[in-house]
Amino acid sequence: MRFHSLQKLLAWKWRQSRVSFMIWGVSLVLITVATASAFSGLYQNEQERAAMAQTMENPAMTAMVGPGYGLSNYTNGAMMAHEMLLFTMIAFAVMSILMVSKQTRAEEEDGKLELIRALPVGRLSPLMASFITVSSYNIIIGLLIAFGLVAMNFDGIGIEGSFLYGITLACGGLIFTAITAIFAQLSQTARGTLGYSFTFLLLFYFIRAIGDVSNEALSLSSPLGLLLRVEVFVHNYWWPILITFMVYLILVAVAFLLNNRRDVGAGLIATKPGRKKASGWILSTIGLALRIQRTSIIAWLVAMLLLGLSYGSVFGDLEAFFENNEAMKQMLGSNANYSLTEQFITMLMVILAIFSTIPALITFLKIKGEEKKERLGMLLTGTVSRWNIVGVYYLIGILLSTISQFLAVYGLWISSSFVMEEPIPFINFWKAGMAYLPASWFLLTIALCIFGFLPKWTPIIWGYLVFSFIVVYLGEMLDLPEWLAQLSSYSHIPQLPVEAFDWLPIIVLIGLSLIGTVAGFIGFRKRDVIG
């Protein structure tokens, strides 16, 4: 009787989540197949591939995307998997975390689960239904990717490899489906569930990054590191899949045990009583906006510092690597005034800049959540003006992108100066990193404009951010057309220290942002507020 009415609940879960499943599915399959086809046309001869293989051996790349394999005969498949597998796996994980938390703890927090459980439904049916739904989404999307790759029949991307590739991705999603389900039992809120799950995702990424560069065993303790050991398209090892799947089953069992033991609405991590009175600073609009996001802001700042620290820690190996690598010297060595390591900084900076835009956008877009939950109206009907409230959130976003980028750059400098024989001066890092701020602010301004005029469409900004990441990260490798790359604000920033500093694009971006800011404010002032 614990699983009574499971089938009906499954049909219902499908009805509720099919749209987001289709969006995730189509995007993930398209991105994978498109990059695979781009890779297969790109590096025609052995020499080009060998040069590429040497770039990928670079410790910073290893830290970022995982260890290279099959480098002696670098096929398109190996290249594609090396560039894409980890990040696509993280996308699967993000999808699973969002879906599971929405279907489990968020429903429970809202009281929807109580309605369901008051019906003739088994005690474990709702959790089981969510498990089956999200797990099958992962497997289906993984298989679609496999079939897509098989159907396209690219050179160097075999049938077994294609299936292993898809299933590895699905396993990455499955592990986080289970982890999120466990946190949904432990934490009493959906925010907490998301927070803990994303913290674990980040933690596993860092463990893998450090492990891949220095210690294999450490890397294997992270599911992300373990799954990269499939060495797909070259060796096609299946044992990481087996282990991951078993761990998945154990985690699922743990989630059910916890779920079976606890009351609806209860969490196992206790919440402690808070303050009786509001402290002084929370009584201002900015104080309130900061207070309600305090935990997530602090978590993001710590994460950005860690990201900087962990990328910086590979700089020592990087130096040694460049010393011994003639081909790399040739590839990057066009500019004799800068060390190769410094040239590599440019690539890191733009990626850090894109990452530090994420907390800024999340914090700003909180205003939309507040409006949707009808809490904004409570402030606006008080003495707070619209200018004030949207301005406060926007300002927090601007400040947060600045502080995030600064912390990441600072972390990069600290750990790199520990491991390098001739540390790069902080000012070089600082200039290179801070130059990207106008590009981040530009995104924030677009978010403001969308919020001001078409609040329903704010998710578009995430599409733009992902697009920017793809053109920056894969743009050169995929030989994307120049105009496409130019659509991203990050492409216009001078790449210090290698390129000379140029005020023009910076001024243009800041100018556009100012115009956008005014437009966004006016838009918000004129439109109806939902609540």
Next chain:
Amino acid sequence: MTVVQVQNVEKRFGSFQALNKINLQVNKGEVFGFIGPNGAGKSTTIRVLLGIIQASAGSAKIFGMDVWKEAVQIHHRIAYVPGDIHLWENLTGGEVIDIFLRLRGKVDYKKKEKLIDLFQLDPRKKCGTYSKGNRQKVALIAAFASDAELFILDEPTSGLDPLMEQVFQQCVAEVKKNGKSVLLSSHILSEVEKLCDRVGIIRQGEMIETGTLEELSYLTRTNLKLTTNSAIKDLSEWSGIHELQKENGDYIFQVDTDKLPEIMTKLSSYGIIKIESKPPTLEDLFMRHYEQKG
């Protein structure tokens, strides 16, 4: 016949004792009113009855079955409406009603349509756009369209307008007429007075009174307005007299109902010219319990 039987149920959340030896009973064909201030333990009791939280001690049975172990069988025969309802924003009200009904078993479409008309709900709107009252209608329609034998209603009318409240009262009267039972937790005391056969009062996790309204009324006070020939100087010092006010020579006060005969005898010696009395209301009862002890 007893439908709900709760005996010495306790519930602890960590060191906090939310329910302390709760006893209550709902009989077949009876509407039982469950009242108490915010945070007294009404919803916690109801959640124990629904088998979604587990009692720390004691026994709770519905239709003679254990509420925790046999929750699924029990839920086939009950309907539940909470006070604060969130529905799935991307589904329509009509869809949610159908899903709820289908999860319980066979759907009586005629009854459902009738209720949708009665409550004047637009079932084609997405739940995300419904106001609180409309969300409540969705849950009420899903409950009353079912063939449940017991209705557990936790402040079901907190968002309804007075017209809809009347419709709700009709629905309760109708199910009662069909021999079904209702456990109604409510803050609206006039509603409880109108609908309920018996009432239970809970305060700080303990049941302090249970009984019919008549049985409970002895606990309360009668309101009196009195004009006498000669002045009663020490009236405020008599035992059993409360809240004395003088207005144009009239005395307005409350009398403990159990002291009424004795006081009336005493009063008559002052020569009563005019007397008005108001029966005790549930509100008086309620207020008295909370003012004194809470």
